[in-house]
Amino acid sequence: MTASKSFTITYRILVSDNESIDAKIEGICLEQTVELPRSVISDEIYASIVAKPEYIHQVSPNNWIVTARYPLANVGDEITQFLNVLFGNVSLVPGVKVIDVSWSDVPDTILPGPAYGIQGIRDKLGIPGRALSCTALKPVGFSANQLAGLAFEFAMGGIDLIKDDHGLANQVYAPFDERLKRCVEAVNEANTQTGLSSWYIPHVSAPGDELWRRYELARAEGAGAVMVCPQFCSPEVMSDIARQENSLPIMAHPAFSGSFIMDPTHGFSLDFLYGKLWRAMGADFSIYPNAHGRFSFTTQDCLDINEGCRTTNVPYKSTFPTPGGGMQRETVSNWLQTYGPDTVFLIGGSLYRHPEGIRRAALEIRELLEVY
Amino acid sequence: MTASKSFTITYRILVSDNESIDAKIEGICLEQTVELPRSVISDEIYASIVAKPEYIHQVSPNNWIVTARYPLANVGDEITQFLNVLFGNVSLVPGVKVIDVSWSDVPDTILPGPAYGIQGIRDKLGIPGRALSCTALKPVGFSANQLAGLAFEFAMGGIDLIKDDHGLANQVYAPFDERLKRCVEAVNEANTQTGLSSWYIPHVSAPGDELWRRYELARAEGAGAVMVCPQFCSPEVMSDIARQENSLPIMAHPAFSGSFIMDPTHGFSLDFLYGKLWRAMGADFSIYPNAHGRFSFTTQDCLDINEGCRTTNVPYKSTFPTPGGGMQRETVSNWLQTYGPDTVFLIGGSLYRHPEGIRRAALEIRELLEVY
Numbered sequence: 001m002t003a004s005k006s007f008t009i010t011y012r013i014l015v016s017d018n019e020s021i022d023a024k025i026e027g028i029c030l031e032q033t034v035e036l037p038r039s040v041i042s043d044e045i046y047a048s049i050v051a052k053p054e055y056i057h058q059v060s061p062n063n064w065i066v067t068a069r070y071p072l073a074n075v076g077d078e079i080t081q082f083l084n085v086l087f088g089n090v091s092l093v094p095g096v097k098v099i100d101v102s103w104s105d106v107p108d109t110i111l112p113g114p115a116y117g118i119q120g121i122r123d124k125l126g127i128p129g130r131a132l133s134c135t136a137l138k139p140v141g142f143s144a145n146q147l148a149g150l151a152f153e154f155a156m157g158g159i160d161l162i163k164d165d166h167g168l169a170n171q172v173y174a175p176f177d178e179r180l181k182r183c184v185e186a187v188n189e190a191n192t193q194t195g196l197s198s199w200y201i202p203h204v205s206a207p208g209d210e211l212w213r214r215y216e217l218a219r220a221e222g223a224g225a226v227m228v229c230p231q232f233c234s235p236e237v238m239s240d241i242a243r244q245e246n247s248l249p250i251m252a253h254p255a256f257s258g259s260f261i262m263d264p265t266h267g268f269s270l271d272f273l274y275g276k277l278w279r280a281m282g283a284d285f286s287i288y289p290n291a292h293g294r295f296s297f298t299t300q301d302c303l304d305i306n307e308g309c310r311t312t313n314v315p316y317k318s319t320f321p322t323p324g325g326g327m328q329r330e331t332v333s334n335w336l337q338t339y340g341p342d343t344v345f346l347i348g349g350s351l352y353r354h355p356e357g358i359r360r361a362a363l364e365i366r367e368l369l370e371v372y
Numbered sequence: 373m374t375a376s377k378s379f380t381i382t383y384r385i386l387v388s389d390n391e392s393i394d395a396k397i398e399g400i401c402l403e404q405t406v407e408l409p410r411s412v413i414s415d416e417i418y419a420s421i422v423a424k425p426e427y428i429h430q431v432s433p434n435n436w437i438v439t440a441r442y443p444l445a446n447v448g449d450e451i452t453q454f455l456n457v458l459f460g461n462v463s464l465v466p467g468v469k470v471i472d473v474s475w476s477d478v479p480d481t482i483l484p485g486p487a488y489g490i491q492g493i494r495d496k497l498g499i500p501g502r503a504l505s506c507t508a509l510k511p512v513g514f515s516a517n518q519l520a521g522l523a524f525e526f527a528m529g530g531i532d533l534i535k536d537d538h539g540l541a542n543q544v545y546a547p548f549d550e551r552l553k554r555c556v557e558a559v560n561e562a563n564t565q566t567g568l569s570s571w572y573i574p575h576v577s578a579p580g581d582e583l584w585r586r587y588e589l590a591r592a593e594g595a596g597a598v599m600v601c602p603q604f605c606s607p608e609v610m611s612d613i614a615r616q617e618n619s620l621p622i623m624a625h626p627a628f629s630g631s632f633i634m635d636p637t638h639g640f641s642l643d644f645l646y647g648k649l650w651r652a653m654g655a656d657f658s659i660y661p662n663a664h665g666r667f668s669f670t671t672q673d674c675l676d677i678n679e680g681c682r683t684t685n686v687p688y689k690s691t692f693p694t695p696g697g698g699m700q701r702e703t704v705s706n707w708l709q710t711y712g713p714d715t716v717f718l719i720g721g722s723l724y725r726h727p728e729g730i731r732r733a734a735l736e737i738r739e740l741l742e743v744y
Contacts, residue, residue: 027666031666032539033511033512033513033539034510034511034512034513034539035508035510035511035537035539035720035721036510036511036720036721036724037721037725039725040721040724040725041511045511045513045514048513049511049512049513073543073544073545074512074513074539074543075541075543076541076542076543076544077542078541078542078578078579078582079579080541080577080578080579080601080604080605081541081542081543081577083604083628084538084539084541084577084601084604084627084628085539087628088538088539088601088627088628089538089626089627089630089697090630091627091628091629091630091631091634092626092629092630092634092661092667092668092697093630093666093667093668094634094668136407138406138407138408139405139406139407139408139413139417139421140405140406140421140446141405141406141417141420141421141446142417165407166456166460166461167404167405167406167407167446167456167457167460169447169448169450169452169453169456170448170449170450170453171445171446171447171448171453172445172448173445205452205453205456206450206452207450207451207452207606207607207608207612208606208608208612210450229452229456229460232452232455232456232607233452233606234579234580234605234606235579235604236579236580240579240580254461254464255456255460255461255463256455256456256459256460256463257463257464258461258462258463258464258465258638259463259631259632259634259635259638259639260631262463262464262466262631262635262638262639263631263634263635263638266630266631266634266635267631267634289464294399294403294465295464295465296464296465296466325461325464348407348408349407349408349409349412352408352412353409353411353412
């Protein structure tokens with residue numbers, strides 16, 4: 001296999017007391033390639049097609065870190081088959097968690113990385129050093145004009161990125177096309193008054209061609225970026241957007257992704273999914289549930305995701321970590337000290353609760369981010 | 373909400389010792405709709421938009437079954453947003469498992485169900501009563517001619533459904549177009565000799581338009597059906613195929629789906645995902661890992677999936693349960709007695725191991741299914 005191109009997948013593996021690690025590794029290497037027992041495949045197929053473990057490290061009695069090497073030809077040139085090799089049938093095997101890939105071995109025709117990355121986004125926004133603020137327009141049920149009114153207030157308060165809630169799609173309350181137009185107008189109007197350059201970011205997740213229609217409309221109307229939920233759109237969607245000439249930046253939202261990371265012994269590690277994988281797929285921003293919010297992540301979990309988004313050990317531009325979900329305006333300065341300025345702080349509900357209204361709440365966030 | 377159209381989602385909910393079930397339910401009903409605290413939304417939005425629990429049943433001290441009713445207008449008319457309402461942000465909440473939906477309230481523009489179902493497949497195949505046999509062409513690494521040679525032998529032995537392994541995509545070893553042509557030819561030639569009507573079923577999962585190109589080519593060349601991995605294709609793909617005039621039947625493969633069902637306290641119940649949801653999406657066949665094979669399902673798990681595939685309590689045509697993965701030719705007759713004749717038995721590796729070759733192995737399976 002040494003002559004052909006190959007890449008590695010690294011797993012955290014839990015074995016039960018009656019399992020042998022060697023048998024479990026061989027099972028994974030067969031399952032994710034030939035899907036046949038060793039006894040019925042030829043030596044030639046075994047040598048050239050079946051994955052081979054190349055690093056096996058025991059962390060504790062039942063926990064192992066294992067890296068296996070796969071022929072790149074088993075993937076071909078499609079992200080669907082890459083995901084299949086990454087976690088197809090082994091998704092059904094208990095105790096298998098994918099924690100890394102040798103990304104530099106994976107062609108950018110499969111996974112291109114972000115079109116802009118943290119520096120490219122800073123350049124587009126004209127914000128060289130500080131952390132960015134983000135908020136979500138909601139609730140579903142509001143009209144396009146009501147949502148645009150909120151967008152205006154947030155932009156007047158200087159929120160950098162004003163995105164749709166992921167619950168806004170194309171409902172009758174605020175149909176996509178109308179919402180897009182009203183919110184772009186509102187944010188542009190505010191930008192004229194403030195001299196700032198806040199972005200409106202519409203949520204474009206939709207079936208098939210309709211996603212592309214919304215994306216193109218968002219670009220034509222002058223949206224700053226688009227938001228996509230990678231877990232219920234095609235896996236190539238972010239990459240295909242990132243490859244467009246002069247594309248809109250992409251914000252990835254974690255809806256429907258929780259099952260991949262909820263079980264500590266199965267699925268993907270947090271930094272793998274919300275950091276490296278979505279980054280490889282093309283996300284300029286990766287939204288994830290912040291620690292101590294409504295969800296169950298720890299501060300260390302979040303630091304790990306941030307590292308996956310920003311590490312220079314992968315061949316892609318970086319991704320802006322975008323912690324949100326239960327982020328309080330009172331706690332942003334603490335989080336800023338913990339996460340550093342290459343972070344987007346997504347603050348939703350707590351801005352809506354401010355006794356003096358959302359423009360005032362937004363201004364306070366802006367002042368806070370300018371100071372640090 | 374009673375005046376507007378609505379639908380229900382039923383959850384199995386686990387509360388920890390310091391959680392209240394009422395607070396957890398309210399959290400879900402807010403999270404999956406307005407994504408704001410109750411205190412910052414108006415009474416009007418609360419009444420018309422937020423989900424409402426309508427059945428709360430304590431199963432054991434920490435386990436509850438809860439049904440909540442959602443306005444259909446929150447979904448609109450798109451499967452992406454349906455999945456968002458179904459399990460978007462709550463996928464990030466521990467202890468939440470979706471176990472049912474009031475399917476008859478969901479428009480068929482979102483979820484159409486299978487185009488054929490069990491009876492339609494039987495009519496197309498001309499097999500009125502008995503269970504069906506299925507096998508997989510593999511391993512990846514074989515040439516199109518080698519795979520076609522296997523297909524010929526399986527068809528000569530009378531296997532009804534001869535599908536690609538899901539590991540076959542468009543690799544250089546056996547590119548899709550060539551594999552399709554060779555395998556259709558091989559199975560047609562065998563059918564001419566046997567007088568039977570075995571189907572070749574190519575795996576068409578691919579990014580975007582390429583999936584559709586493969587689907588159309590499969591139809592043009594005369595494939596019997598197509599196989600798709602729903603979990604790494606767009607969620608609308610099966611529905612869109614099922615809606616085509618004179619469409620090819622659809623076989624759904626569980627690759628990449630394991631995270632949704634692995635945790636007993638989170639995700640989807642087995643009968644929900646592999647039964648009702650994939651059925652609603654349009655799968656004529658639902659492949660799942662059989663009990664006592666390489667994976668970890670119990671016989672009761674499989675019976676539950678079969679019930680989800682076949683129940684008449686949903687407004688869709690039925691789906692052929694297709695247990696596979698570690699199904700042994702020696703144990704098929706026992707499984708047939710357990711699962712009944714409205715089942716497809718997917719037998720892979722054990723046919724390849726038969727000392728007298730795969731045609732002989734296939735003939736034994738056929739004899740066995742004809743007898744019962």
